[in-house]
Amino acid sequence: xxxxxxxxxxGTRQSMFTQRVVWALKLKGIEYEFIEEDLVNKSSLLxxxxxxxxxxxxxxxxxxxxxxxxxxxxxxxxxxxETSLLxxxxxxxxxxxxxAAFIDDKxxxxxxxxxxxxGDDQVKAIxxxxxxxxxxxxxxxxxxxxxxxxxxxxxxxxxGWIAYWFQFIEEVGGFKVMDSTKFPCLDSWTKSFLQVPSxxxxxxxxxxxxxxxxxxxxxxxPK
Amino acid sequence: MADEVKLFGMWASPYSRRVELALKLKGIPYEYIEEDLSNKSSLLxxxxxxxxxxxxxxxNGKPxxxxxxxxxxxxxxxxNNPVLPQDPYDRAMARFWxxxxxxxxxxxARKVSFATGKEQDQAIEQIxxxxxxxxxxxxxxxxxxxxxxxxxxxxxxxxxxxxxNLQEALGVDMFTEEKFPIIxxxxxxxxxIDTVNECRIPKEKHLDYIRTRLEALKFSSK
Numbered sequence: 001x002x003x004x005x006x007x008x009x010x011g012t013r014q015s016m017f018t019q020r021v022v023w024a025l026k027l028k029g030i031e032y033e034f035i036e037e038d039l040v041n042k043s044s045l046l047x048x049x050x051x052x053x054x055x056x057x058x059x060x061x062x063x064x065x066x067x068x069x070x071x072x073x074x075x076x077x078x079x080x081x082e083t084s085l086l087x088x089x090x091x092x093x094x095x096x097x098x099x100a101a102f103i104d105d106k107x108x109x110x111x112x113x114x115x116x117x118x119g120d121d122q123v124k125a126i127x128x129x130x131x132x133x134x135x136x137x138x139x140x141x142x143x144x145x146x147x148x149x150x151x152x153x154x155x156x157x158x159x160g161w162i163a164y165w166f167q168f169i170e171e172v173g174g175f176k177v178m179d180s181t182k183f184p185c186l187d188s189w190t191k192s193f194l195q196v197p198s199x200x201x202x203x204x205x206x207x208x209x210x211x212x213x214x215x216x217x218x219x220x221x222p223k
Numbered sequence: 224m225a226d227e228v229k230l231f232g233m234w235a236s237p238y239s240r241r242v243e244l245a246l247k248l249k250g251i252p253y254e255y256i257e258e259d260l261s262n263k264s265s266l267l268x269x270x271x272x273x274x275x276x277x278x279x280x281x282x283n284g285k286p287x288x289x290x291x292x293x294x295x296x297x298x299x300x301x302x303n304n305p306v307l308p309q310d311p312y313d314r315a316m317a318r319f320w321x322x323x324x325x326x327x328x329x330x331x332a333r334k335v336s337f338a339t340g341k342e343q344d345q346a347i348e349q350i351x352x353x354x355x356x357x358x359x360x361x362x363x364x365x366x367x368x369x370x371x372x373x374x375x376x377x378x379x380x381x382x383x384x385x386x387x388n389l390q391e392a393l394g395v396d397m398f399t400e401e402k403f404p405i406i407x408x409x410x411x412x413x414x415x416i417d418t419v420n421e422c423r424i425p426k427e428k429h430l431d432y433i434r435t436r437l438e439a440l441k442f443s444s445k
Contacts, residue, residue: 052323052356061312064312066312066315066319067319068318068319068322071315071318071319071322072315074314074315074318075311075312075314075315078311078314079311090296090299090300091282091285091287091296093295093296093299094287094292094293094295094296097289097291097292097295098287098288098289098292101289101291101292102273135273
């Protein structure tokens with residue numbers, strides 16, 4: 001399939017997973033059509049393109065659909081070879097894939113629990129979140145970005161939600177773990193990451209995120 | 224310099240077995256170290272401090288953890304007999320279904336194992352749907368990966384031994400030839416491959432193991 005063929009992205013502006021794909025496309029200078037999806041009222045297009053999970057983001061390239069944000073990122077990197085997102089060496093690639101899985105499994109699970117729970121459950125979830133963040137903090141020691149000193153890469157993109165969405169998860173969830181004294185490397189990384197033009201220009205407005213998280217929390221919390 | 228490859232694994236783990244299968248398919252010599260999960264070795268904890276789990280591949284002293292990450296590493300490092308397809312779209316699909324197997328299918332299988340009554344029925348319904356979706360991917364193909372076995376067959380290898388043993392140990396109507404004829408046809412092909420058989424989970428030992436664990440769980444939840 002020629003790299004130059006028509007690219008569409010189905011997603012929502014508030015979704016951290018959709019934004020990963022937006023950032024990757026922007027960093028590589030790939031032109032695409034963005035189709036905003038209504039997740040409450042899913043379109044027949046979405047259901048046709050992602051019948052298994054019915055979720056966004058979905059990348060459509062040359063008529064074929066690719067799903068799951070990390071898988072889409074790897075697809076993009078393999079199809080458009082300029083400005084590599086993943087490192088070249090297999091060992092370094094294994095490293096970024098390992099930590100990407102960690103961020104999306106351990107950290108996200110703990111953060112979600114902290115977000116919806118209360119009382120003792122929340123305390124435990126917060127502890128798990130802090131532990132996970134501490135491991136990431138250690139991985140950032142001596143590095144400007146997860147991808148190195150010069151440029152952001154795959155792992156920064158995957159970790160991107162920590163730099164921006166996380167504060168609203170804390171705010172709406174009623175807890176606070178991120179601070180610059182406990183996590184100086186993450187704090188510094190956040191600032192550098194958010195200054196990258198492709199990232200800075202592609203972040204949803206705070207109030208939109210507050211609304212979305214507020215709605216999610218109300219629907220998930222036991223009354 | 225000769226490559227030094229070690230695999231820390233566990234005989235009943237489908238995650239461990241899939242790495243063994245990949246190494247054998249590629250003809251990569253390796254040293255296998257069996258881990259006692261109730262008494263993890265200091266080496267394992269050193270090589271996988273984050274998760275403290277098997278499998279861990281150690282290549283010339285450098286550790287790689289998480290079975291799917293290991294499979295990709297193996298394919299990128301030893302380029303003979305590639306297990307992942309060449310085309311980026313096919314690679315994306317293979318990765319998608321591998322993730323589906325690990326995140327959905329195996330999670331639901333655990334639910335089926337530990338639940339009882341109505342909850343178990345619901346879990347069985349769920350896994351039936353998931354297996355049917357996976358079965359669809361085999362339609363019109365010799366193997367998941369096409370004409371010969373590859374990455375997705377290696378990941379789906381969990382169905383060949385682990386799933387069938389679980390089915391037998393539980394005795395529920397979860398994974399049968401009747402329900403999934405195409406998957407079972409594929410299983411029939413896989414078990415004829417020597418390399419696949421070399422990595423099989425020994426059945427009787429596994430049935431014992433599953434039953435013991437289920438008993439222990441029931442006991443501890445009383």
